[in-house]
Amino acid sequence: MSKPTQSTRKPVASGQIFRQIIRRDLRVAMRQRSDLLNPLIFLLIVITLFPLGVGPGPDILGRIAAGVIWVSALLSAMLGLERIFRDDFRDGALEQLMLLPVAVEFSVLAKIIVHWLLTAVPVLIITPLLALLLNLPIQAWGVLWLTLLIGTPILSAAGAIGVALTVSLNKGGALLSLLLLPLLVPLLIFATAAVEATLAGVSPAGPLALIGAFSVLSVTLAPFAVKAGLRVSVN
Amino acid sequence: MWQWLHPYAKPEATFHLVQKLLPWFLIPGLILSAVALIWGLAIAPPDYQQGESYRIIFVHVPAAMWSMGFYVAMAIAGLLALVWQIRTAELALLAIAPVGAVLTFISLFTGALWGQPMWGTWWVWDARLTAQLILLFLYMGVMALYIAFEDERAGAKAASILALVGVINIPIIHYSVYWWNTLHQQSTVTRAITRLEAPSIAPEMLYPLLVSIVAMMLVSAVLVMKRLNNEILRREIHRPWALTYLGIPVVQRNEE
Amino acid sequence: MLLQGRELQSVRGERVLFSNINLDVASGQLWQIEGPNGAGKSSLLRILAGLLPAQQGDVLFQGEVIQQCREVYYHDLLFIGHKSGIKPELTAIENLEFYAAVEGHEFSTPPYELLAQVGLVGLEDIPAQRLSAGQQRRIALARLWFSQTRLWILDEPFTALDVDGIAMLHDRFQAHLAQGGAIILTSHQDLHSMSYPVHRLQLRYQH
Numbered sequence: 001m002s003k004p005t006q007s008t009r010k011p012v013a014s015g016q017i018f019r020q021i022i023r024r025d026l027r028v029a030m031r032q033r034s035d036l037l038n039p040l041i042f043l044l045i046v047i048t049l050f051p052l053g054v055g056p057g058p059d060i061l062g063r064i065a066a067g068v069i070w071v072s073a074l075l076s077a078m079l080g081l082e083r084i085f086r087d088d089f090r091d092g093a094l095e096q097l098m099l100l101p102v103a104v105e106f107s108v109l110a111k112i113i114v115h116w117l118l119t120a121v122p123v124l125i126i127t128p129l130l131a132l133l134l135n136l137p138i139q140a141w142g143v144l145w146l147t148l149l150i151g152t153p154i155l156s157a158a159g160a161i162g163v164a165l166t167v168s169l170n171k172g173g174a175l176l177s178l179l180l181l182p183l184l185v186p187l188l189i190f191a192t193a194a195v196e197a198t199l200a201g202v203s204p205a206g207p208l209a210l211i212g213a214f215s216v217l218s219v220t221l222a223p224f225a226v227k228a229g230l231r232v233s234v235n
Numbered sequence: 236m237w238q239w240l241h242p243y244a245k246p247e248a249t250f251h252l253v254q255k256l257l258p259w260f261l262i263p264g265l266i267l268s269a270v271a272l273i274w275g276l277a278i279a280p281p282d283y284q285q286g287e288s289y290r291i292i293f294v295h296v297p298a299a300m301w302s303m304g305f306y307v308a309m310a311i312a313g314l315l316a317l318v319w320q321i322r323t324a325e326l327a328l329l330a331i332a333p334v335g336a337v338l339t340f341i342s343l344f345t346g347a348l349w350g351q352p353m354w355g356t357w358w359v360w361d362a363r364l365t366a367q368l369i370l371l372f373l374y375m376g377v378m379a380l381y382i383a384f385e386d387e388r389a390g391a392k393a394a395s396i397l398a399l400v401g402v403i404n405i406p407i408i409h410y411s412v413y414w415w416n417t418l419h420q421q422s423t424v425t426r427a428i429t430r431l432e433a434p435s436i437a438p439e440m441l442y443p444l445l446v447s448i449v450a451m452m453l454v455s456a457v458l459v460m461k462r463l464n465n466e467i468l469r470r471e472i473h474r475p476w477a478l479t480y481l482g483i484p485v486v487q488r489n490e491e
Numbered sequence: 492m493l494l495q496g497r498e499l500q501s502v503r504g505e506r507v508l509f510s511n512i513n514l515d516v517a518s519g520q521l522w523q524i525e526g527p528n529g530a531g532k533s534s535l536l537r538i539l540a541g542l543l544p545a546q547q548g549d550v551l552f553q554g555e556v557i558q559q560c561r562e563v564y565y566h567d568l569l570f571i572g573h574k575s576g577i578k579p580e581l582t583a584i585e586n587l588e589f590y591a592a593v594e595g596h597e598f599s600t601p602p603y604e605l606l607a608q609v610g611l612v613g614l615e616d617i618p619a620q621r622l623s624a625g626q627q628r629r630i631a632l633a634r635l636w637f638s639q640t641r642l643w644i645l646d647e648p649f650t651a652l653d654v655d656g657i658a659m660l661h662d663r664f665q666a667h668l669a670q671g672g673a674i675i676l677t678s679h680q681d682l683h684s685m686s687y688p689v690h691r692l693q694l695r696y697q698h
Contacts, residue, residue, distance in 0.1 A: 009639055011566055012595035020592045031580040092574025095542055100593055101565040161400060165393045169383045178379060179397060182372040183404050186411035193418060225400055232392045235543045386504055
């Protein structure tokens with residue numbers, strides 16, 4: 001019997017594992033198209049409800065448009081958040097993920113990126129439609145889109161933390177919203193402030209920069225909190 | 236970690252320490268509370284702007300202050316529980332959470348009460364009140380997360396993580412809410428309170444305020460300590476030291 | 492010495508599952524963790540795999556505590572627990588392609604023979620959710636035929652296998668052990684009359 005003391009295989013590059021995770025998750029998502037569409041449809045319905053509830057006057061709508069779009073985006077993001085880890089938890093792919101020979105934070109980052117691609121990109125695509133429906137003055141459309149572009153990673157990153165903590169619970173869904181929404185208040189405030197600044201003719205650079213800073217911070221720090229949460233939930 | 240803390244990682248040692256400390260918090264706390272109430276409600280002069288109704292700051296300000304202070308304490312307990320696996324720290328987190336939440340609620344309630352006679356409405360989206368409301372949600376989140384877990388140790392760990400994430404966010408939330416408020420020029424309650432908190436506050440009001448701040452801390456700490464000891468007892472109930480403390484005779488079992 | 496457990500203790504809630512468990516797994520050895528239900532067999536496997544932190548004690552891989560050499564350890568570890576880790580939306584082949592790729596191994600041709608080994612002929616190209624739970628489990632087991640990791644930790648690997656499947660798994664174990672690999676498993680199967688020696692660790696139910 002031969003008894004090798006060292007493994008003779010070369011270690012796999014982290015980048016390769018990163019890519020494989022993204023590739024697999026995107027493939028899985030593509031097989032469940034309806035799951036991708038539901039949050040988007042929800043978003044559209046909520047946005048349609050506002051003019052029906054508030055009245056169709058373009059002035060009022062235009063003034064609340066940024067806030068409504070952002071709140072709706074937050075709510076619909078909540079709907080799509082579970083997908084990050086819940087299915088993987090159920091079928092055991094999550095614990096296999098934690099057994100890969102890369103830092104767990106790295107794998108987590110891959111999943112956060114996939115989540116952003118699947119939930120934020122569709123929203124970014126239909127933003128002009130949303131802005132149109134709510135009579136947002138056209139000069140603010142660009143800034144609104146920018147706030148969504150820079151701010152949605154925060155949703156995915158902070159959301160991942162919340163999901164990691166609740167993934168093993170039966171009724172994690174409502175709890176998830178309670179956990180996350182207080183943390184997302186600053187994002188909401190600054191995103192809408194940026195749009196309002198533009199409408200007032202003032203530069204939105206300040207709030208945008210702040211959102212950018214939060215975004216970078218949350219995407220870099222969240223994986224650590226997510227890993228801690230997963231370690232608790234997986235057992 | 237500091238060597239002198241190590242013995243207190245065991246719940247039993249902490250239990251006895253807390254028992255010893257309790258009177259030192261309780262008695263001064265009760266005395267100072269009485270002093271603060273009488274001084275603040277009866278003796279201190281009425282405010283030239285707000286009349287008698289300003290007196291609610293003697294409850295509102297300490298409650299608001301300590302609602303935040305206790306959240307930080309809770310987060311520190313969470314850190315100890317998570318990083319150094321200290322069991323007592325987990326129990327401390329559980330002990331602090333409801334007390335902090337109640338303090339937050341008191342600050343919200345008194346804030347609303349205080350706004351009513353002045354502005355005719357029970358609620359304003361004032362910066363301070365809004366920030367306190369979000370803090371209440373943060374507390375509720377920590378408690379709800381803990382309760383949701385069947386395995387209470389896993390629940391305590393999850394709650395610790397959340398408390399830490401929350402504590403990092405609190406300065407951010409505060410800054411953004413205050414900024415949001417000045418943007419929309421709503422800081423009515425805050426402005427009124429800030430004026431009374433500023434260094435220019437009259438000494439006749441400042442001193443009873445300081446006393447009430449200390450008193451609130453002591454009384455809340457007593458509540459936390461009692462809760463902590465209760466939690467320790469609940470979990471250690473099968474241990475000989477706990478049975479002895481409760482005066483239940485210990486039956487020797489054949490241990491393997 | 493591949494894997495060692497030193498004075499391992501596990502606590503679940505307020506109950507001590509087991510205490511002072513020691514284990515030495517060398518190359519070429521198969522270890523069976525035995526004990527009644529609830530004695531903590533799965534917890535021990537998860538502790539050895541580093542998924543569950545032990546209340547006390549250490550797990551060492553090649554002499555180093557696994558927390559210090561995590562990536563080196565996982566490079567050489569294959570763990571299959573109660574859940575298969577198979578994505579139901581993907582086909583058997585797609586699932587295996589992922590697990591092969593993260594081991595640095597690309598299939599030059601789709602792994603039909605591999606799946607034939609575990610009795611999944613004709614089922615390779617349909618989404619795994621259309622297969623039975625037992626069949627999904629076998630997709631996970633197929634990893635054992637291409638994995639080049641040295642240490643296998645398997646929780647109840649024989650469930651969902653028929654007599655032929657069980658025989659094939661035994662053959663695979665034998666080959667793996669002959670190449671210097673090691674296996675730690677739990678099983679309700681009777682492993683007494685095997686062609687390879689079986690080391691046993693008994694866990695007792697603690698009240």
